[in-house]
Amino acid sequence: MQFLIYLIVYPFLWSISKLPFGLLYIISDGFYILIYHIIGYRKKVVNNNLRLVFPDKTDQEIALIRKKFYKHLCDMFLEMAKTMSISKKEMEKRFKIINPEEFKRLEGLNKSIILIFGHYASWEWSIVLQNHINFKGLAVYKKLANPHFDKLVRDIRSKFNTTLISTKETTSIINHNESEGIKSITGFLSDQSPRLSKDVYWGNFMGIDVPCFTGAERLAKKLDLSTAYLKVTKVKRGFYEAEIITLAEDSKTYKNYELTDLFLKEVEKQIYKAPEYYFWTHKRWKHKKD
Template identity: 50%
Template sequence: MHALVFWMVYPVLWIISILPFRLFYAVSDVVYFLVYYVIGYRKKVVADNLKLVFPEKSDKERFHIRKKFYSHMCDMFLEMIKSLSISNRELKKRFVFTNPEEVLRLQENNKSIVLMCGHYASYEWMIALQLYGIKIRAYGVYKKIKNPYFDKLVKGIRSKFNGELIPTSKATMTITKHEKENKRGIYAMIADQSPKMARSKYWADFMNIKVPVFTGSEKLAREFNTAVIYLHVEKVSRGHYVATLINITDNAQEEVPNKITRTYLDLLEEQIRNKPEFYLWTHKRWKHRNTPLPEGAKIID
């Protein structure tokens, strides 16, 4: 069944990926119409999240943010498909890094890097970083796709740009192996998901609401004393992004516990408040907000 689904869908994805950008984004407009007006995908979740986070905004303002978000979300989904065929030249043109020298500096200092990302703007094309003369390999820590054929496809796309995906369950083991072999890496981690209550040991204010937060990125960075960078991505126009690498620390072990996580949340929150339409509002990020803190839970100030 997995194979049947893959071979039915893959030709369509490939055709979409090779379309000229003008037609490509016309397809995205069609997808937006279907997702927003016909299917109504998670519209209530998005509306509730926006009202919760921006109570000071009017219904009209939140309505416009919601529509802009759905348009962006469809663009981002289609851009994932575009990765199947996009050239190095086109990728570098459309996802520009303002300061790749920050990674080159850490590379010269023989440091591995934990790259903390959020569900903001686009992280799909950050593989363009490898096109700036970066020698150390980039690894994306991700949740494995259930369909093994699509999982293999996504891995293949990353390897085309000298990247590799690591399942979350194997992240610690893989990084430990690399460090023992004196093999440096850039480990990209999306760290703004909502952890399950059983794992909710740390809580923090995010968008003025106390929620459980993941601290795994900081834990790994401290364990191996890596550098930590925040990936600050801005969508400057349709299909064009500018990324800045914001250094949080060169040596994670020298930082006060939880400072890295708190800094990451503050940087992400600032971006969301400036341009909320580019955050992934379909996630139930604040679903545990009224839950009593588990015994032994710690607050990150």
């Protein structure tokens, strides 16, 4: 059954990927009507999230953010499909690194780098980063249940020679690389909601105390790696810019959870400035302290 679903969906995605961007966004507008106005995909989750973090906004302001978000969500989904066939030249035109010299400076410290992302703007197109670094590029991802779609995701995200590693193998691979003297830049999406446990770290995100992933910070401190944040902003439809913001050159000198808090504050600043580009369908605040 999993393979059958893949056989049905894959030709559609491939066909989408071959379309010119103008037509792609016309289709995205149609998807928006279907997903937002007809299906109402996760509207309750989005509303609850927006109400929770923006209690002072009016109904009209919340509705405007919600509509803009769903339009961006549809764009991002089709852009992900477009990645299947996009050229390197086109990708670099649409996803620009505005300070690549910061990567060079951090690489000059001769330390591997932990690069933390948020679910903001376009994290999918960040795969173009490999074209701007000398270190080995790694990206941590959660393995999909369907092995055929899992391979497809790995193929898409490895298009420009970034190596995908699953969450379960991250620590062992980075430890192995360090022992072999292989310097790497490892990307973590770290603003998800982790499973609750007695030793989970509760940080403040958008004014609410929530459990936080700290795996990226723990690795950086344990192995004495540099830590940076990739700030991705949407310039206009189909065009993004990314800035490397160094959080710590010597991560081990920071207090526990300090780097995680710095990361969350960077994401917050982007959300407050343009909230429509955050991933509001994600249940980030499903666990929270009263």
